[in-house]
Amino acid sequence: MLGAAASRRAVAIPRTLAHRHHQHAFSFSTRSIPSILRSRPTGAPTSLLRSVQPTTIQTRPISFAQRMKRGYQEASRGIWRNNPILLPLALLSVATATAIFSYIAYKEATEVGPQYHKFPPPVAERLRTAIYYTDVKLNPVKAIDAYSEAIKLATELHMHPYSDEVMGIRLQVSKCLEMAGLVPAAIQVLEKTRADAYHWVRTRMETEAFKNGESDYFFARGPSAEKGELAAGPMKVDPAIAETYEKMKEAEIYEYGQVEKTLAKVVGMSIKLAELYKSDYIQDDQKAEEALEFAVQLSLGEVQRRHQAKLPIGGGNWMTLTEIGTALSELGQHYASQGKLDLSLPLYLRAFDLINANEGGTPSCKQVTLMYNISACIGNPALDGVSPSSDPGVSRAEAIEATRKWAQGAIERAAKVEPSEESVECDYSCAAAKVMLGQLAVFHNKPEEALKYYYEGKDIYDRIEALSDAEDVSRLIKDLEKKKK
Template sequence: MFNAVPRHFGALPARTPTISSIPRSQFPPNRHYSSSLTSRYGNLQRHYRYLPTSHFSQVRSYKTSMERFREEMREGSRGIWRKHPIGLPLMILAASMSMVMLGFAIHGHRRRREFLSKFPAPVTDQLRKAVYYTEIDLKPAEAMMWYKRALIAADQIDMHPFSDEVVGIRLKAVEMLERAELVIPAAQTLEKIRADCRQWVINGRRKQIIQEKERAGKGASEKVDPEATEEENQLRQREELEGRFRDRAIKRTVGAGIKLGELYASDYIRDLEKAEKALSGAVEDGIAELQRRRQLDLPVLSEEGEDHLNLKEVATAYTELADLYTKRGKHDLATILYIQALPLVKEDEGASTTCAQVVLLNNVASQIAEQAHHIPPASATPPTPPSAQQTGASGDVLLPQSREQLLDAATQWAKKALDVAEHIKSPIRDEECDQACLAATYNLGELAEMKREFSLARRFYEESRSLAKAQGFKKGVKKADEALKRVKDL
């Protein structure tokens, strides 16, 4: 092929002899030699007579269009970087941000479409405008007006007032108010939803009990009427539907209480009394519902697609109230609630232990240690019998009384947290578990320091420092360094 021609052949000497440049007087008389030389150079002249001179200066390379495109792009990119060293990165960043925003817009559109697809057309017409003034152009007054019109339209077409769709509209209005930082109106609206759901559940279950008693009072000897039987079946189907709605309503009641505790404790309101009241109500509602379901032998575990209140949600209500007590300095009450939440989590998880148990165990240890901090070292409080340190005769949680007992109990809870975490492996083990182990290890150091076991305290502090460094937790490293400095010379 032509591409295989060596370069020295393409770069012939500039003064290559031809027939016309050789004087005839120099040809030897030998005709055979003359004709051979003439034939050689004559052929060379005829072969290259019509080729351009530049052909011999380089070898032509044949490239595909893709290769030429890549070369042009490479040359162009080098030129762009040289000419626009600042503008080009900014342009790339702007393009990336535009793509991200486009992705969010597509996701939001899909989510809004799924939300609106649940409603009939008369409701959707009103709700679409409400969602627009919630997520696209936030205007609380206009959005609330359209939410109310959507609820009126739902009532006109006889949608159930406590169905998922109608209650969802009311909760969407709460979300809109919170997004607009109108937290007090959001809390008031949520309080109304919570009260309505609770009262409807109470009235409905009373009515259900009366109906069951009436059915039981009817004699079995009565003549069976096919039409009455069909009506009875339809009535039972409606009651089953109402029962599912009530299960979801009480589930929302507990959830609304937890959310109200968050809103009242936020920086917008800062009313811890109302937050405590809302969370206490959520705990009470959760306990009552669990007791009812256990008595009726109904499921209480958390399952996919469930409609009922489960153990994990009640445990969440316990822990939220305990966290609030921790903020208010009521460490004894917080300890009791954490301990009461632990068996609910264990029962729900079964053999598949998760990091939630580790966090609860460490929280118990932390709260008991806080109680010990408030007791002077020389306290002579009478010790509590070991058998009564956990639960009393009525099942209530009883805690140690003396400082030494509190320190020993906190140490046991912290070590238990580390033992449970040791058996949790990836992928179940997550960052939350690592942070709980770090906190438990540091707590063990503080507890040993309070017991004046300084060598043991240094060991736990050094271990907590290593864990904090491995997790990239700079604040934890700093705190461990301060603790090590404190017990260095003791």
């Protein structure tokens, strides 16, 4: 009896664990607990039922954006888990491509685009094609066709035939042919361009106003212009006439400036022609000399005209003093290569004066090279017992002393030059000057001093990898050491 009663009481007590299990199962529903669970079981104590009464869970609906975000999060976790190697590579590829395209856009905006902004769009379009077939994928046939079309369009659009832009196109044609190895064709184009430009310059320079520098280009900046403006102040001028006059004035100033620029380009083209004539393709020293002489004559003639007109000798639209000096030194170097030291010496001296004046006395590699060249032009004939033909009145001893001063000056100036890309040229000239001082020491019977200069020069030649020159100095050292024994 007692056992049966105990079992009935145990059955009558509700199982709270089972009830909690039901509560947990429905805890994620958006609705309240079902009514069947809220009904009170028959025969259960009231206090116990109250203790396990479930509460209703209130939830808010998820928005579309939240569902999308949750979906993306789950998808991203799945992508990283499923593609641990390919996904990083894909992201790296996208980043690299973005960087490359950004760099290309930057180059286009800062370097490539500005080269064409002075050209009308049709001309610029053909130029882009021509430059591509010149600098990127060399194809002279397609490049020349594009250049020709660009020049034709420039003429139709009334661009100045000797403006910087049009002249640049014509010079690019010669450059393209040279790059393709068609040097005779490049010379032909450059000769035609130079002849046309020089004829136009001569035509413009024959006017008396240009010879004397009498142009609005100068009067617009002088006191006479101020007086004219004050005198014309009270007068009433038709705006249309004034505008036309200003345009004519601007055209005259532009024309005058283009004459000077074109003349400078003629000098540059002559120097380039000399380089092409001396190249391995042609090897015509006579025509190279003629081209260099033409460049020097033009330069010195313009210097004289500007001096007589009381204009700046260098600068502005015309060549700088350094550029004029470079033209002189090119001809001097050509004469020196042919053994005409008496002709090269005055050119070197004049070039050094111009370059030194333009650079304000600041040491440079050009100065060092010219100083050594001057010492060589004086010293080599003197060491051979020949008086300088440029100045027969100079004795051999005076020539030797002048050589020493110029060579020593080249070494001292080279030590003051700031390191740059031209330092190799500077070092080469410095080494050659030391060898020259060594030869002078041998002449004065000072073998120890000569060996010192020889070894210093050889060390510099070895450092700049001038192997042939280093070998020549080594032979001088061996010969001198044999004589000492």
